[in-house]
Amino acid sequence: MSDMDVRAEADAVLSRLVGRGDGEARLREDQWQAIEALVLEHRRALVVQRTGWGKSAGYFVATALLRHRGAGPTVIISPLLALMRNQVESAARAGIAARTINSANPEEWDAIQAEVEAGAVDVLLVSPERLNSPDFRETVLPRLAATTGLLVVDEAHCISDWGHDFRPDYRRLRTMLAELPAGVPVLATTATANARVTADVAEQLGTGGGEALVLRGPLDRESLRLGVLELPDAAHRLAWLGERLGDLPGSGIIYTLTVAAAEEVAAFLRQSGYPVASYTGKTENADRLQAEEDLLANRVKALVATSALGMGFDKPDLGFVVHMGSPSSPIAYYQQVGRAGRGVDHADVLLLPGREDEAIWSYFASVGFPPEEQVRRTLAVLQDAGRPLSLPALEPLVDLRRSRLETMLKVLDVDGAVKRVKGGWTATGRPWTYDAERYAWVDRQRKAEQQAMRDYVATAQCRMEFLQRQLDDEKAAPCGRCDTCAGPWLDAAVSPGALAGAAGELERPGTEVEPRRMWPTGMAAVGVELKGRIPAGQQAAVGRALGRLSDIGWGNRLRPLLSEQAQDGPVPDDVLKAVVTVVADWARSPGGWATGGADAMERPVGIVAMPSRTRPQLVASLADGLARVGRLPLLGTLVHTPEADQHASHRSNSAQRLRALAASFAVPADLAAALAGTPGPVLLVDDFTESGWTLAVGARLLRQSGAGPVLPLVLAQSA
Known part of the structure; x- marks a missing residue:
């Protein structure tokens, strides 16, 4: 079969995937370049492209072509539960049987694994946390590595220590990459990798498989109009949102920095007559599913969300993203606002910074990787125990909160100093060095990103260009659309009545x-x-x-x-x-x-x-x-x-x-x-x-x- 025949087959799969019954959908050249590298050349590739470019379409089309040629199932590692649900549904349109194993469906794991072994699954989406589960790592993962036809690493910046959203669970992928049979293609995708993260991820992709192909495109989002409104206090911000939410196009997402703020904002907007729902780390799974469905169907004007919604939501016609409070990183900010305007010509992106933002940044910065003394203490406790210790058993002996303790243990697991086994954690006894230089660099990088967000708020230059330069986009240029290029398009004034109502709610x-x-x-x-x-x-x-x-x-x-x-x-x-x-x-x-x-x-x-x-x-x-x-x-x-x-x-x-x-x-x-x-x-x-x-x-x-x-x-x- 010629390359042109394969290209035609790929376009036919894309047409089914996007619901084009006329079969007229066509891959762009840059999308085809990635698919060609995977299907015809069996390469490892890193794709750094803006949100909405079509990364998921690329790996679903590649899956269909590889499966047609007798390859094993595609395994997709993704941290985005909401996106997983969207992708399972879209894959079905193209005749691709997709299943997911994540924290929200443990009752289905055994049945799904049986389907995989029976060859009935084309795509298996797995959350990175599964990679650190002893049962999954020791029994399921080796079989997947031996039989997979394509490995996809979604949100690949998470692999890198230098990424804005480093997740130690992702580092298990190094082991899987090294164990893949020769010739199994690998695709890593992200919308938010600067030059350093790109180089780091590409180097890791090459583990056991030769040099990775890097496909990087421009990160400008032509549909997005970026703006910043600096208002005097929280009451003004809430009042402004209460008066102007109805003027924003379509339905969208309102991000807050904390669960408490999300609940406050959602309650006020509901009292103001808007159909909205809150979406946070404390939201029950069933309520999350309902909120996602309501936003997809435009039954709500907005989800008021923390980063629990984060990047993982696929709604092409999302008309706006508003941040009530500034994220601490321009890279994370670019990722979140990228949910808007994927399938519409125009979408509004607004940042309403607050004076509480920096206190919240400081809190989250204070719970990073622990000092060496606490790490050594944990290793000594595990060494002396002589048996696996669970997190509850470790807590009385180690002065760290559970979430911080667990993250630290996962890093030590990747470094080989500890191992997660049935019953808890054990020390391996292997030599381990506290990488003070790396942790100090991460701390400096965090502070630099915080300063960049201050600069983003204050800049008189193009806001989109500013974000592109933060991501080392060589094609960064003024967008002509944002409030600094084209002028503000929304009045910052609020009526006395709205201000009194917002102040009363907050007080x-x-x-x-x-x-x-x-x-x-x-x-x-x-x-x-x-x-x-x-x-x-x-x-x-x-x-x-x-x-x-x-x-x-x-x-x-x-x-x-x-x-x-x-x-x-x-x-x-x-x-x-x-x-x-x-x-x-x-x-x-x-x-x-x-x-x-x-x-x-x-x-x-x-x-x-x-x-x-x-x-x-x-x-x-x-x-x-x-x-x-x-x-x-x-x-x-x-x-x-x-x-x-x-x-x-x-x-x-x-x-x-x-x-x-x-x-x-x-x-x-x-x-x-x-x-x-x-x-x-x-x-x-x-x-x-x-x-x-x-x-x-x-x-x-x-x-x-x-x-x-x-x-x-x-x-x-x-x-």
């Missing part, structure tokens, strides 16, 4: 604080004899916080007050007034003491304060002010014991936090007498809760001393 105080109900696993290993469910008679009740540090309303007021650099002092009058409102609303809520119902709780009989080393004046004045306004007795304050851990980290895991707190507080005699003399519910007042363990330990002590239900009340919770 509405009060969020629930869920109590801890289970002690962490493995506390006996560090000498703390607490395990299992916390007895009902020792638990804190559901509490209240004035706000969340991660929201754009009270969070902006509370972050400066509670920052490590803030000076201690009395609680500000406006904050105390708002906390009083929280308590009043609490009393009137279902089951509250002011409702008078049969199931209403008893009115609190007094206030108890938690001791604070960092903000004693703030906590004491908050408790005293509530006592005065609420006409409740201030029963006293818990005290620190001589054994109190003065160096406990607020960002450690639950086991470490509880270990530090379990023996840190005591009920003094005068407070114990007050509790005995006035039995009943008490308000337990503190400045801030992050893990919930300080409140859990304090509530347990008070209940053991004769208090009735303990109602936690804090200024802020972390999320």
Whole structure:
């Protein structure tokens, strides 16, 4: 068969894939170049092309051609669950049987693997996390490597340490690449790789398979009109969005930096009459699926989303992307805005930066790869254990949060220092070097990207050209469309009524604080004899916080007050007034003491304060002010014991936090007498809760001393 015949066959597959019954769809020359390299030359190729270029069409067409020639199934490694669902449906249009194995469908894994072994699957989409599962890695992956006809690595920048979204699970691909039989083609695709990432990924693609072909195109997106609106505060941004969302074309995505902000924005827009849905890491899977379907069908004006939606959504007619808050990386920003305008001539992209952005950047930067001392400690614990340790078993022994601990272990696994096995993790005993130079470079790169986002907001030059240059696009040039090239196209003004409504929404105080109900696993290993469910008679009740540090309303007021650099002092009058409102609303809520119902709780009989080393004046004045306004007795304050851990980290895991707190507080005699003399519910007042363990330990002590239900009340919770 000649190359021209293969090209015609490829165009026919494309026509079916895009639903062209007339068979008139045609591959572009650059798309055909990639397919030709895979199907006819059996090469390894890296394609760096803008979103909407047609990367998925390329690997589906290549799959159909290779399968027609007797090749095994295509394996696609992709982190994008939403995109996986889209791709399974689009592949079916071309007669390509696609299945997916990811965290959302574990009940289907066995059946899918059986279909793969029976030859009934043309494409298997796998999330990168599966590559680090012992069962998958040791039993399924070797068979896939031996039988696959094409390996596709989607979002290939994730392979690189230098990429904006490095994921250690992806590094397992090095092993799979090395084990592929000779002549098996490999395709890596991404829309966001600068020159350094491109070179790194291309080098890794060559593992065991010769030099990789790099196909890189221009990254300008002719359909996108980029703009920035700098508004005075969060209320102005929310009011502007409430008034102007209907003017934005079609349906789209509104990105926020935190879950709390997504929930705030979605709630306000719904109250303003817009059909919107929130989409975050806390959204249940069924609700995510419904939200995706509603956006695809244009039943909602927008999804208000965190990076949980990220890059992984395929809607060609997406008309706009708005960011309520600036991402910390121009590369990640380009990737997210690239979801818009893929199948329409014009789409609007707007960035509404906020003054809270940099505090959020700082938080996420603080949870990067741990210092060498913590890494060595973890390796020593695993070495001394002599058996696999699960994450819950490791936590009491290692001062790292679970998500950070797991990411670190995955990096160490790739480096060969540890191994994930059934039952947990073990140390391999192999020599390991802490790559301080690499981690320092990543930190410098992160800071440079943050500065680039500041520059993007402030630039008077073309915004699209700015983003292209951040990605080392040699063809970067002024776009002629953005607000700096063609002038602003949207008025930044908001009406007084809209501003008042937004301010009222953001200033509405009060969020629930869920109590801890289970002690962490493995506390006996560090000498703390607490395990299992916390007895009902020792638990804190559901509490209240004035706000969340991660929201754009009270969070902006509370972050400066509670920052490590803030000076201690009395609680500000406006904050105390708002906390009083929280308590009043609490009393009137279902089951509250002011409702008078049969199931209403008893009115609190007094206030108890938690001791604070960092903000004693703030906590004491908050408790005293509530006592005065609420006409409740201030029963006293818990005290620190001589054994109190003065160096406990607020960002450690639950086991470490509880270990530090379990023996840190005591009920003094005068407070114990007050509790005995006035039995009943008490308000337990503190400045801030992050893990919930300080409140859990304090509530347990008070209940053991004769208090009735303990109602936690804090200024802020972390999320």
